[in-house]
Amino acid sequence: MKKNINNISKIPPYQKEYYSWLYESKILSKLIDRDWLLNLITFGTHKKLINICTEEVYPQQKTLQVGVTFGSQLARIAERLGVYGEFDIVDVSATQIRRIRKKYRFLYPSMNFINRDAVNRTENRYNTIICYKLLHEMPLATRTKLINTLLSTMSPGGKVVFIDYNKPAWWNPLRIFIQLYNRLYQPFSESLWDKEIKDFTTAKGQFEWKKSTYFGKMYQKVVVRRKETLY
16 A cells, blocks of 8 residues: 655645645644644634544545545544555645644554645545535635535445535624634635635535534534436
8 A cells, every 4th residue: 555655736825825834844743733622722622523523434445535634534534444444644735744744654554645736636536535624725716626526426326525614693792702813813714704615616506515513613624425327
């Protein structure tokens, strides 16, 4: 089994501008890679979001996740898949791929660590595709391209699972704080407040979209399956 792909992907300009301070820093990445800290800075939502993601995965599946994450989220997916599953983890950052490979390569034989830009199409097909809190970091054109790519990557009977931010309810006490934080540090995030994930693709009519919201509508999970046809 191929455990790593060594070609170095080119980091997109928007990621260099807004996120390299974290993703390209080994020190900060190591510091934040703790569940208790992530739970603290996400107001206690971190564990719940991992749970609602993990429940969409089944043993022995072929699964893709776009974007390396911090904490135990990847480990939970690998444990759910079991030793007979296959788990491809793709990230454009070679720094993050090296970090996660060092952390997990001897623990989870199902994991494959792939350094490439997930917006580029692949011939591989997957039972489950996970996009975990990644869309809000992307400008609109890149987000649209990624969604279309992921929809084309699911195998027959497969699904795509999006976990991301959503427009908080008007009564959510964190709404103003989140809005301020977004405008300072996450300039693309609020576009997910104004537009449904399905509206970023012209092929939305070919799929079934099931959306659930959590924590006063602050987060959303969208599960996408291809519609069955008679032909």
